[in-house]
Amino acid sequence: MSGLSISRRGLLTGLSVLGTSAALGACGAKTGSDTSSASGAKADTSGDTVKVGLLNSLSGTMAISEVTVHNALLLAVKEINAAGGVLGKKLKPVSQDGASDWPTFAEKAQTLITEDRVVATFGCWTSASRKAVKPVFERNKSLLFYPVQYEGLEQSPYIFYVGATTNQQIVPALDYLKKQGLTRLYLVGSDYVFPRTANKEIRAYAKANGMEVVGEDYAPLGSTEFSTIVNKVKDAGADAVFNTLNGDSNVAFFKEYKSAGLGAKSLPVLSVSIAEEEVKSIGTQYLEGQLTAWNYYQTTPGAANAAFVKAYQAAYGKDKPTSDPMEAAYTSVHLWAAMVEKAGSFDVDDVKAAADGITFDAPEGKVTVDGATQHVHKTARIGKVGADGLITEVWNSGAPIKPDPYLKGYDWAAGLS
């Protein structure tokens, strides 16, 4: 008897030991980045190559998504080098693994800036990692190009936001639902900054546009038990579900959704975090006919996209899909190169001054940098998941939408931020 009860106490003590060591690790990482700050090391442009930093999670829970972004970044660097480099200098990519851990991101950003002395850094995925590295780039006056759609309400002088902000993804998605007559919405999201902020914006939009939010539920990140949430959705009498779940939770959610007898025909789900790669890992069996909102799909027409898809699949495998964040990452390197060429210098201030009006014939169509917000004009596209796992466009905004990260141009958004 006593032997058994000791083992249970052992479990609790042991778990607390693990917890403590994890906490210590985090503290260590934080102090590491703090002590090596404020040196303001200049980027090294003396040789005939310059280094560019690639900061992605190559391990941990986010690796599933970020490895593909990393691949797309490498592809863009390779293309630029093949075309003669930037200002006559070849680019040398330096990869650092953020390991899906936010303090690690901050530490590695510092390493890239002070030790590798990179001229610019590309990467980050989650808003949490972006928020973690933001002070590092600002303190060191170094540039980060961020490739993923996000919740808006942010504008750092040292970050270029190449993914969509709210008015280029979520607002057009709501416009689309309204136009389809789907006005009673159920909001389902993961419990962290992006879904909570996005849903606040959706509620404000709904109120001003005669739509109704009939329910709102959050699941902890990584949660895989959705039977009750799906029951609630089913009972709420909604016309559509607006889904801001992230990562693995989507798999469990859509499996539950189907076994509860729901589907694209009876109750469509519009998702903002499911791209081609995620469709593959959830299974088209569960997703066929459901809606997504992005700025790019693998099926987006145009010669630039055909070339991008072909080059990517030649480098990484015939069956590898391309997705919106990958495309934005690829585009971000080309945009930066064009800025440097226009500025005639790698200097951060010169590059920022040259940014406004830079265009690139991207796979998603022509994109233009907005110098004032350091965001990009992008076309919004609503897509439908097909039986082959690819997403085809069913609607687009017609022209690139001017970025408006603080939603200043929308009366209903006045109370937000």
Next chain:
Amino acid sequence: MTVVLNQSFTGISIGAVLLLIALGLTLTFGQMGVINMAHGEFIMAGAYTTYVLQQSVSGAGVSLLVALPLAFLVAGAMGALLEWLLIRRLYTRPLDTLLVTWGVSLMLQQLARDVFGAPNVQTTAPDLLTGHITVGGVTLAGNRLFILGLALLCVLALTLILRLTPLGRRIRAVVQNRDLAEVSGIATGRVDRTTFFIGSGLAGVAGVALTLVGPIGPTMGTNYIVDAFLVVVVGGIAQLKGSVITAFALGVLQSVLEYSTTVSVAKVVVLVAIVVFLQWRPQGLYTLRTRSLA
């Protein structure tokens, strides 16, 4: 009324998942007192077994049925190997066992990432299990019914093995009094390994079932390991019926609370309820009564 019935079924189906993932632990942790943090990775091994099998065998239904015994063997063999290589050297040192098996769990996760890639993989479920039937307004999902049946079947099989077979008698003897079992001529080392084999194998079976409800990826085991330990600790170690009752009670509690509040609040209330319960009954729901003096 329909809502209540629907939620009761949801609660029971959550309970069935909990029971299935905790069942193996009732043996390795409950009976043997080994804190095996790699238990979740045996669940993962079972899930990947289903995936690999489906790549080679056509027919979702057939591959699922074949996967059940195969996953049992694969995860069981991994468990027996772990026991033989590491755990048997650490029986008197529970804290070291915890750290070592946690390390093994990280290694197995990385191994899965290297072999199968970082992205999740997917299996196709047979049509029968992705559909549902409606009885009196209550939606009974096919996959949930399957898991419920599987969980009950496993409990039944385990009970029969422990109660009626010579192996079960030896396992119980070693748990109740290791020294006396040893002097009675039982090879306790071999019994330990067999127990660990069965316990880990059950984790593999749970893995097969989980492919029907959740993602299959390198870190899937970590989603379930804490819940599994909770069930065994609350149920009272060394007793199967404690785990069965706890799993269903927690499932129903979780689903009812979740319906009236939110997921996070429900989780918090369930955990608080568990803490309060353990203050009142630190030994768990059921305990093993023995005549040993220890």
